[in-house]
Amino acid sequence: MESGFEEYWAIDHPLGPFELFGGAHLIALAVVAAVSIVMFAYGERLSSRSRRRVRYGFAAVLVVNEALWHLWALLTDQYTIQRMLPLHLCSAMVWFSAVVLLVNARRLFGVIYFLGIAGAVQALITPDAGLYGFPHFRFVQTMISHSGVFLAGVYVVAVEGYRPTLRTALYVLAGLNVYAAVVGVINWQLGSNYLFVSGKPDSASLLDAMPEWPWYIPILEVFAVVLLVGLWLPFRRSGDPTPHLIHDGG
Numbered sequence: 272m273e274s275g276f277e278e279y280w281a282i283d284h285p286l287g288p289f290e291l292f293g294g295a296h297l298i299a300l301a302v303v304a305a306v307s308i309v310m311f312a313y314g315e316r317l318s319s320r321s322r323r324r325v326r327y328g329f330a331a332v333l334v335v336n337e338a339l340w341h342l343w344a345l346l347t348d349q350y351t352i353q354r355m356l357p358l359h360l361c362s363a364m365v366w367f368s369a370v371v372l373l374v375n376a377r378r379l380f381g382v383i384y385f386l387g388i389a390g391a392v393q394a395l396i397t398p399d400a401g402l403y404g405f406p407h408f409r410f411v412q413t414m415i416s417h418s419g420v421f422l423a424g425v426y427v428v429a430v431e432g433y434r435p436t437l438r439t440a441l442y443v444l445a446g447l448n449v450y451a452a453v454v455g456v457i458n459w460q461l462g463s464n465y466l467f468v469s470g471k472p473d474s475a476s477l478l479d480a481m482p483e484w485p486w487y488i489p490i491l492e493v494f495a496v497v498l499l500v501g502l503w504l505p506f507r508r509s510g511d512p513t514p515h516l517i518h519d520g521g
Contacts, residue, residue, distance in 0.1 A: 288404050326373070383427050440500060
């Protein structure tokens, strides 16, 4: 058995398995909800300089957290091309969100909002933390990663004043389908299962309630449409034809 810090990092750890909707999981979800509420309550009061610092902070947390996961996989001999390429939606959104926030690419805020929130919701509810429970590194890293992607989506509307449009939602949906098709070809070549378009994940997920592959894919398509439109509906009266912001971005 490992001792000290090593037990929080080791593959063969004594910390117990991940417990779905256990105490640690529920606390993590509560923290995400609380931070979201605070951003909506106070976000638009921030100055341009403060918003810039928050953007940079978000980007730094996303990148460092993801880099640590890759380091952990390397040091524990779990790094494989079939598993560690940033092709899953949340992994891709980590890097995409970090870059967009760093350069303040306003016209791409819609992608962060729609895919950041839509992609991270399922991952937060049923995280792929494997057998690692709190406070193992993988539990903490997984929750930070998915929470960061989700909160980046909240940030662009609550703090930067982005207002999504239906047209942007449809563009994002079309882009997601193209991305899924490309990833499907990559899976075929590598024998991987990125985006889970080649089969259900081994860990618990919403896909467990759906038919087997490939019949769950059309259901996911409908689910994506409903979710993206649902994310647009709260802003249907405030969105303008182009993805401009209320603020100047700072």
